[in-house]
Amino acid sequence: PGPANTFSCAMGTQISEKTTPHLYTLMQRTLTDAGGSTYAGKNAYNRTRPFVVHDEGTCRKDMEPLLRTDGSWPSGHSAAGWAWGLILAEVNPARATELMTRGLAYGQSRVICNAHWQSDVDAGRIMGAATVASLHSNPAFLKDLAAAKEEIQMAQKAGNKPAENCAAEGVALSLTQH
Known part of the structure; x- marks a missing residue:
């Protein structure tokens, strides 16, 4: 998934299909599981999103037509972001604080961008955590988790660093309210 790279600075290692294929695949599968876990609630309640209620925009104008017809509660992005934070903290416990903080911010951005209500994000995090708990059985x-752990250890030993400006990301994330 494209968003996998958003965790590279927090991981301290570039995450991509090329550099960390096992971790990338694990994140793709988790996106399907965690994001998909929210659709029963979305379809049942079909909660209107805040940008529609308040007749305002979002950070992603290109996504607004789709979001207008997709239920707001619970947040699939928040479920995926929190699930990724939990799993990545398990992959690299030495960076657990950074990874969990990034997972939290990933979901919180949905409130900041007017795509979700805070309760949508909170419920999404619960769905993400429940998904990760279930995946552990x-x-x-x-097996994928063990391969990802080994892969990250090897990438770090090889000096694989994020390509992004992690200092700038750190400043931006410090401004996030949560």
Whole structure:
């Protein structure tokens, strides 16, 4: 997933399909599981998003037509971001604080960008955590997790660093309210 790279600075290692293929695949599968876990609630409640209620825009004008027809509660982005934070903290415990903070900010950006209500994000995080708990009973997930841990250790030993300006990201994330 494209958003996998948003965790590179927090991980301290570039995350991409090329540089960390096992971790990238694990994140793709988790996106499907965690993001998908929210659709029963979205479809059942079809909560209107804040930008629609207040007749305002979002940070992503290009996504607004889709978001107008997609239920707001619970937030799939928040579920995925929190699930990624939990899993990545397990992959690299030495950077758990940074990774969990990034996972929190990933979901919180949905409130800041007017795409979700705070309660949508809170519920999304619960769905993400429940998904990760459930995945820990799945042998395929555990195998992928072990491969990702080994891959990150090797990448760090090889000096694989994020390509992004992590100092600028750190400043931006410090301005996020949560």
